[in-house]
Amino acid sequence: MNILSPELTAVLYLIAAVCFILALKGLSSPKSARRGNLIGAFGALLAMVVVFLSTELDNVLLILGVIALGTAIAVPASRLVKMTQMPQLVALFNGVGGGAAALVALLELTHVDGLGSLIAVAFTVLVGAVSFAGSAITFAKLQELMPTRPIVFPGAPVVISLVALGSLASAVWLVLTGDVLASYVLLALGTALGVLVVLPVGGADVPIVISLLNAFTGLTVAASGLVLGNTLLLVAGTLVGASGTILTRAMASAMGRSVVGILFGAFRGGSTAGSTAMSDRPVRSSSAEDVAILLGYAQRVIVVPGYGLAVAQAQHTMAELATTLEAKGIEVVFGIHPVAGRMPGHMNVLLAEANVPYEVLAEMDEVNPQFKNCDVALVVGANDVVNPAAKTSPGSPIYGMPILDVASARQVVFLKRSMRPGFAGIENDLLFEPQTTLLFGDAKDSLTKVLTAVKNL
Amino acid sequence: MDAITLLTFFVLAVFVGFEVFSKVSSTLHTPLMSGANAIHGIILVGAVIVAGQAESVPVLVVALIAVLLATVNLVGGFVVTDRMLEMFGGRRAPGSASAKEGAK
Incomplete structure (x- = not known):
């Protein structure tokens, strides 16, 4: 249908773009975040109505049917997914967005002329394919369909360089000739490049890669806006590209990493590789009953939850243990490191899901001065974020990363699966200190046993 | 333009x-x-335009795939974000989450 004038269409697209800016702005603060997201959704809905009312379209019923089908897939998937599996769902959504952008550009190729448009098509096809394939690999890693450790095969740097050069060459071929065959080659090489670039990334760094690919997809959407001459796509895509870049850098710096180091670190001798070397220095390990006694007779307990708790999906057991301790008159606070869990802020989401009240979740700066007055620091499945090496040993890969100061607590209890170092691949000296007790095992099993023992005290 | x-x-x-x-708490990353x-x-806007102006069946099929992928991205993205943010909204009825966890 063509019932909206071009002027009105432009104004309505402008309103949708403003909605997206307000959405991103709203999402930046906890109070307005949910409203921000709804404003964004409203902007998207408005844009969809406008496109149907302002463009001469065939097959409208068919298109609406496919949109209904997509909605019928997406809504239950988003509603039913477990909170711990959220990161891979976001990766998946990002990947399909990149794939859609690549397909749109591919189909527009025969309709465009001019150098600028051809460059935009080449960019969208290539980066969209990289984003699609890269996101598929991050999904597989997070879902543990494939090993989460960095995968480096012999000659990988050479292969990646060749594929990258081939992609560039076919992009140039496409821009110069507008040949459809070139776009297929570019699509295939871009897909290969996406796979190759993400394979060497270690499991702990995958969230940062998702954020980076998210920014990439934003830019492809912006480029397809150029191809289609659609300002809304241009503005929305650019917004996501720019803000996604900032977010990626913020995430990387919260984890004490650099984006380049994450993408190419595995080739430089594996600083991203989680070491599996075991230490043979003596530690004090104990039983769940001993840990229960430590906790049950404490006055103040600070819980430091980490990746291990998220992986074991032990947040509900943890919450129940906290409630049980509180019922005994013990003060329990959760100290949340900015990057605890699988993504920055992920731990807050997980604990909120387990009904841990927002007031007992303390951020790092707030909780650090409290450790010296606390009887027991209970570290559940965290390691690097409490490693004093970040403060004391300048040579360490995590040196300079802000940490939770558990070392100053009177007693430290670690619930760990094994003596393996964390993702940074370095030993934690705190494990060997006299005030430290270790309880080995899966976080959920250990917490269940401790919980039972505390109830029986 | x-x-x-x-x-x-x-x-x-x-x-x-x-x-x-520029200034965002890591909680909200x-x-x-x-x-x-x-x-x-x-x-999705782009995908709909391409699908609506398709001149041949193969183009239409590929464009409809793009429409499907883009819809999943758009709709799923907003729903999953809302669900995450719901968690920050405050405490829900006690036990509802643990009951859900126990059921699986």
């Missing part, structure tokens, strides 16, 4: 994008990423 106008839009949007996220992810699902 001429190239200079589009370039102007692009450059201004880059600056807005940089500014809007995950929902922010998810929200930005939903917004680029607006490629």
Whole structure:
């Protein structure tokens, strides 16, 4: 249908773009975040109505049917997914967005002329394919369909360089000739490049890669806006590209990493590789009953939850243990490191899901001065974020990363699966200190046993 | 639309994008990423235009695949972000989450 004038269409697209800016702005603060997201959704809905009312379209019923089908897939998937599996769902959504952008550009190729448009098509096809394939690999890693450790095969740097050069060459071929065959080659090489670039990334760094690919997809959407001459796509895509870049850098710096180091670190001798070397220095390990006694007779307990708790999906057991301790008159606070869990802020989401009240979740700066007055620091499945090496040993890969100061607590209890170092691949000296007790095992099993023992005290 | 106008839009949007996220608590990084992810699902607009103007069946089929993928991105993105943010909204009825966990 063509019932909206071009002027009105432009104004309505402008309103949708403003909605997206307000959405991103709203999402930046906890109070307005949910409203921000709804404003964004409203902007998207408005844009969809406008496109149907302002463009001469065939097959409208068919298109609406496919949109209904997509909605019928997406809504239950988003509603039913477990909170711990959220990161891979976001990766998946990002990947399909990149794939859609690549397909749109591919189909527009025969309709465009001019150098600028051809460059935009080449960019969208290539980066969209990289984003699609890269996101598929991050999904597989997070879902543990494939090993989460960095995968480096012999000659990988050479292969990646060749594929990258081939992609560039076919992009140039496409821009110069507008040949459809070139776009297929570019699509295939871009897909290969996406796979190759993400394979060497270690499991702990995958969230940062998702954020980076998210920014990439934003830019492809912006480029397809150029191809289609659609300002809304241009503005929305650019917004996501720019803000996604900032977010990626913020995430990387919260984890004490650099984006380049994450993408190419595995080739430089594996600083991203989680070491599996075991230490043979003596530690004090104990039983769940001993840990229960430590906790049950404490006055103040600070819980430091980490990746291990998220992986074991032990947040509900943890919450129940906290409630049980509180019922005994013990003060329990959760100290949340900015990057605890699988993504920055992920731990807050997980604990909120387990009904841990927002007031007992303390951020790092707030909780650090409290450790010296606390009887027991209970570290559940965290390691690097409490490693004093970040403060004391300048040579360490995590040196300079802000940490939770558990070392100053009177007693430290670690619930760990094994003596393996964390993702940074370095030993934690705190494990060997006299005030430290270790309880080995899966976080959920250990917490269940401790919980039972505390109830029986 | 001429190239200079589009370039102007692009450059201004880059600056807005940089500014809007400059100071954000790390608590919100995950929902922010998810929200930005939903917004680029607006490629659906492009996919719909291409599908609606398809001149042959193969083009229509590929375009409809793009429509499907973009819809999943757009709709799923906003729903999953909302669900994440719901968790920040305060305490829900006690026991509802643990009951759900116990059931599986």
